[in-house]
Amino acid sequence: MNTGWDKFQEMIKDQMRQVYSETVIEHAMDPKNVGDMENPDVYVNVLGSCGDSMELWLKIKDDVIIDASFLTDGCSATIACGSMMTELTKNKTLGEALAISARVLIQKLGGLPPDHTHCAGLASLTLKRAIMEYMKISREPWKKAYQQTKVRQNPVIVDESEAQY
Numbered sequence: 001m002n003t004g005w006d007k008f009q010e011m012i013k014d015q016m017r018q019v020y021s022e023t024v025i026e027h028a029m030d031p032k033n034v035g036d037m038e039n040p041d042v043y044v045n046v047l048g049s050c051g052d053s054m055e056l057w058l059k060i061k062d063d064v065i066i067d068a069s070f071l072t073d074g075c076s077a078t079i080a081c082g083s084m085m086t087e088l089t090k091n092k093t094l095g096e097a098l099a100i101s102a103r104v105l106i107q108k109l110g111g112l113p114p115d116h117t118h119c120a121g122l123a124s125l126t127l128k129r130a131i132m133e134y135m136k137i138s139r140e141p142w143k144k145a146y147q148q149t150k151v152r153q154n155p156v157i158v159d160e161s162e163a164q165y
Contacts (some may be wrong), residue, residue, distance in 0.1 A: 003007070003141065009029070012029075013025055013029065014019070016076065017031075017065050017069070019113055019126070020076070020077070021042060021108050021109060021111055022110065022115075023080075023084075023108070023110040024076070024077065024080045024111075024112065025076075025077075025080075025112065026080075027079065027080035027081075027083040027084055027109065028076035028077070028080040029076075029084035030077045031080070031082065032083045032086060033068055033069045033070060033086035033087065034069065034070065034071065034082075034085050035071065036057060036069065036071065037057035037058055037059065037067065037069045038056055039059075039115045040057035040059055041058055041059050041060045041128050041134060041137075042057070042058045042060070042081050042134040042137060043055070043057050043130075043133075044064075044118040044129045044130045045123065046050060046055050046125060046126040046129055048074075048121075048122040048125075049118070050074075050118055052072060052073060052074030052075065052078050052119070052122060053072065053073055053074070053119060054072045054074065054078065054082055054088075054122055054123060054151065055070060055071045055072070055081075055126075056068065056069075056070050056126045056127065056129075056130045057069045058089070058130050058131075058134065060094070063093055063094050064088070064092070064094075064097075065090060065092055065093075065094070065097055066091070067070070067090065067091050068085075068089045068090055070082040070085070070086055070121075070123075070126075074119065074122070075116070075119065075121050076112075077097075077112055077116035077120075078119040078123070079123060079137055080109055080119075081105050081112075081119045081120045081122065081123035082107070082123050082126075083142070084105055084108050084109055084123075085100060085105060085124065085126075085127055087093040088100050088104070088105075089127060092165040093136070094131050094135075097127060097131060098127075098128060098141070099129055100124060100127055102117065102120035102121040102123070102124040104124075105123055105124060106120045106161065109115075111117040111124070113114030122151045124126070130149065137144060150152055
């Protein structure tokens with residue numbers, strides 16, 4: 001039975017289909033791995049040049065990412081990019097995860113409009129910042145609690161043009 005809510009969602013999806021691939025719509029409307037994480041090994045908060053921010057939590061064991069979750073205040077494309085990024089990240093070594101570029105995210109999502117490619121850049125850079133932060137914490141584990149509190153309050157501001165496409 002179609003409720004008013006179901007009809008509304010279908011109307012939104014019809015409008016999105018004019019701009020986005022089905023994969024983008026799926027990840028935007030039903031994002032994977034959303035929300036904060038209890039006892040992560042690393043946390044970062046990155047603010048993109050467009051004003052969108054993305055938070056990322058990773059659990060890592062033996063240099064393999066075993067879990068990932070994210071939050072963003074961005075548009076549907078940013079949500080889709082964060083969702084896809086966390087899906088691609090799980091069970092990857094840190095080196096393999098570093099290879100998840102904006103171009104890879106755009107390809108896996110079936111493309112993005114040119115005015116939304118920076119969303120993939122934000123997701124990719126957030127992942128890279130998290131891995132860099134994890135490596136830094138691994139060298140100085142006593143700083144972990146301090147840095148997570150500091151980062152939560154003060155996001156790192158990045159320019160998505162740094163992202164490798």
